[in-house]
Amino acid sequence: MRYGIFSDIHSNLEAFQAVIEAYKKENIDRYLCVGDIVGYGVDPGGCIDKIKQLDALTIAGNHDWAAVELTDITYFNQVAKQAIVWTRDKISKEDKELLRSLKLVHEVTDFVLVHGTLNKPEEFNYLLDVELAMIDFGLMKKTISFVGHSHVAGIFIQEKGEISYSVQAQIKIDPKKKYIVNVGSVGQPRDRDNRASYCIFDADKKEVAIKRTEYDIARTQEKIIRAGMPPFLAARLSSGM
Ligand SMILES: [Fe+2]
Structure with a gap:
């Protein structure tokens, strides 16, 4: 079984399409999304449509839940807030239902999916250091999260x-x-590599690969600016930060 596992699309349709194209060469049996389909970018509906077409099992990201008011956005920074308010206006009733239905944690045979941490997943903490990793390893019943x-x-x-x-x-x-x-981000990488990130897990060969693909960043930036979103959201796509 080969899984295509990706995260943090953030309404970036060009990046998501590039990742889907790249996956076509990988013989993927099942797609899984680790959250944040929406937020920041300007194609929330288009990205949700692609998720449906891939039949990707998706778990909740903080931006997905924020878009349907399931989580508080007072801790969001100003640009994230502005983008979420914009997104709330743009998604259909049906797509809101889909976002509302997303669960925080999902277990598959030999692995588990969570957006932030297994410890208090509803708090969407960032797993960036060994201390938090230690807590999550203690909670893991599976080999991989x-x-x-x-x-x-x-x-x-x-x-x-x-x-x-x-x-x-x-x-x-x-x-x-x-x-x-951490499978990285499709639509807004922050590891100084501006290419879209995606992961493949081959459960039979027991191999995990994290790959990158280029996409039309200029086109996404132009759409963000034209929509009247903060220019910083466009600029950061070039720097990958
Ligand atoms: Fe995110």
Whole structure:
């Protein structure tokens, strides 16, 4: 079974289309989305349509829940807030139902999906350091957890109580270890690589690969500016920050 696992599309249709094209060469059996379909970008409906076409099992990101008022946005920064208010106006009733139905955690045979952390997933904390990784490893019943949220692709590995961090693009899963794989962001990478990030998990070969693909950034930026969204949301797509 080959899984296509991706996260943080953030209404960036050009990036999402590029990732879908890249996945076509990968013999994917099942698509999974680790949250934040919407927010920041200007194509929420188009991205939700693609999720439906892929039949991607999707879990909730903070922006998805914020768009349907299931989570508070007082802690969102100013541009994120502005984008969420804009998004609320643009999504159909049917798409709002879909966002409202998204669950926080989903377990698949040998792995688990969560947007931020398994510890209090409803708080959408950023899993960026060893301390938080340690707590999540303690809660994991599966060998691998796939996460998003930080928009930074990378892998925490636990072996005999020790935790290391790797930015290796491809790893072989050792059943004696545990892994937290951040699949990076499709539509707004923040790891100084402006290409869209996506992950492939081959459950038979026990291999995880994180890949990148280029997309038409200029077109997305133009659409963001034309929609009257904050220019910073367009500019950051070039820098990948
Ligand atoms: Fe996000």
